[in-house]
Amino acid sequence: xxxxxxxxxxxxxxxxxxxxxxxxxxxxxxxxxxxxxxxxxxxxxxxxxxxxxxxxxxxxxxxxxxxxxxxxxxxxxxxxxxxxxxxxxxxxxxxxxxxxxxxxxxxxxxxxxxxxxxxxxxxxxxxxxxxxxxxxxxxxxxxxxxxxxxxxxxxxxxxxxxxxxxxxxxxxxxxxxxxxxxxxxxxxxxx
Numbered sequence: 001x002x003x004x005x006x007x008x009x010x011x012x013x014x015x016x017x018x019x020x021x022x023x024x025x026x027x028x029x030x031x032x033x034x035x036x037x038x039x040x041x042x043x044x045x046x047x048x049x050x051x052x053x054x055x056x057x058x059x060x061x062x063x064x065x066x067x068x069x070x071x072x073x074x075x076x077x078x079x080x081x082x083x084x085x086x087x088x089x090x091x092x093x094x095x096x097x098x099x100x101x102x103x104x105x106x107x108x109x110x111x112x113x114x115x116x117x118x119x120x121x122x123x124x125x126x127x128x129x130x131x132x133x134x135x136x137x138x139x140x141x142x143x144x145x146x147x148x149x150x151x152x153x154x155x156x157x158x159x160x161x162x163x164x165x166x167x168x169x170x171x172x173x174x175x176x177x178x179x180x181x182x183x184x185x186x187x188x189x190x191x
Contacts, residue, residue, distance in 0.1 A: 043171035050114035063147040104167040115168040120160040
């Protein structure tokens with residue numbers, strides 16, 4: 001049996017690398033598609049969650065929007081949610097907005113806490129997700145502005161509101177009873 005030429009070895013190496021990435025991608029996505037997120041290591045007070053999320057917002061600020069992106073070179077809305085929850089809370093969440101909308105438990109809009117996922121329907125078939133901070137503000141990856149903080153009370157977001165979901169278990173917060181939830185309208189759930 002002869003030796004494999006250099007170009008053949010390179011092709012084999014590339015094939016093995018790509019195959020390994022596909023296999024690891026499939027196995028990690030299978031873990032994150034359940035209806036509820038894996039249990040995080042601890043409960044969070046609203047103040048702790050907000051502090052971590054504000055720090056993440058500063059790090060991600062102005063990251064450009066990139067469909068399918070998951071890094072600070074470019075990210076989409078569900079990729080931002082997935083990355084922030086992994087980094088800040090050690091919680092794995094599904095990759096797509098559709099899967100994220102089925103994760104955790106439903107929360108009325110008037111009871112939002114830092115870390116709750118907020119969902120919108122910009123167009124009939126489209127979905128958009130962000131992470132609630134406090135005082136009506138949420139972090140998201142906008143297709144026009146990149147990663148930014150927006151206000152839920154703006155007409156644009158109010159008219160497109162869909163639902164909110166809680167993934168983080170919340171502990172009692174002795175410093176704040178709530179995070180100034182937006183008391184505008186209750187959530188409407190459905191596809």
